[in-house]
Each structure stands twice: as C-alpha cells, then as structure tokens.
Amino acid sequence: MRSIKRELERKRSALTEAIHSSMDSTREADHFRELAKDPYGSASLTHDEEIAAAVVDRRARELQQVNSALEDIEAGRYGVCRDCGSEIAEARLRVLPFATRCVACQAELETIRRAA
Numbered sequence: 001m002r003s004i005k006r007e008l009e010r011k012r013s014a015l016t017e018a019i020h021s022s023m024d025s026t027r028e029a030d031h032f033r034e035l036a037k038d039p040y041g042s043a044s045l046t047h048d049e050e051i052a053a054a055v056v057d058r059r060a061r062e063l064q065q066v067n068s069a070l071e072d073i074e075a076g077r078y079g080v081c082r083d084c085g086s087e088i089a090e091a092r093l094r095v096l097p098f099a100t101r102c103v104a105c106q107a108e109l110e111t112i113r114r115a116a
C-alpha cells in the first residue's frame with residue numbers, strides 16, 4: 001500500500017502544478033485579448049479559454065479524489081469498500097487508485113444509475 005501512497009502524492013503535486021500553470025496561461029490569454037481587441041481573435045481565445053477551464057475543472061476534481069484517497073490512507077480506511085466494508089482487491093486499486101467501492105458494489109451502483 002506504501003507504493004500507492006507515493007504514487008498518489010506524486011500525482012497530487014503534478015496536478016497542483018498543472019492547475020497553477022493553466023491558470024497562469026488563462027490570465028495571459030485575458031491580457032492578450034485586452035491588447036488585441038480583434039473580434040475574430042477574441043472569439044478563438046474564448047474557445048481556448050473554455051477548453052482551458054474544462055481542463056482545470058477536470059484536474060481539480062482529480063485532485064480532490066487524490067486528496068480524499070490520501071486522507072483515507074492516513075485514517076487507515078483506504079482500500080475498504082464504503083458500501084459493504086470489505087477490502088477492495090489490491091489489483092483493483094492499482095488500476096483505480098481512487099476506488100472507494102469493491103467491484104460488486106460498484107457494479108451494483110452502476111446498474112442503479114443506468115436504470116435511473
């Protein structure tokens with residue numbers, strides 16, 4: 001489990017860095033549009049900004065998952081299914097380090113979601 005923790009910590013710092021750098025480039029794009037005052041140019045910048053914002057959003061959500069997985073490790077409840085309380089297979093955690101449910105409970109949850 002130690003290696004998963006290291007992996008999560010590495011992911012956390014990479015995500016934090018990526019979020020900061022894309023926020024910087026979004027600010028630069030704002031500044032550039034201010035200078036350009038070109039309606040076509042600003043349209044394409046807005047589109048880029050939308051993409052950048054979506055990327056930041058996705059990374060922020062991922063960062064949240066990394067943080068809560070790390071909290072679970074600290075609290076000693078990492079790798080325990082939050083529905084049935086049984087241990088999540090380590091093979092599953094290697095593929096899906098943020099998994100909070102065992103395969104059976106996750107499958108059940110997805111069946112319910114699909115039905116809804």
Ligand SMILES: [Zn+2]
Pocket residue numbers: 081082083084085086101102103104105106
């Ligand atoms: Zn379960």
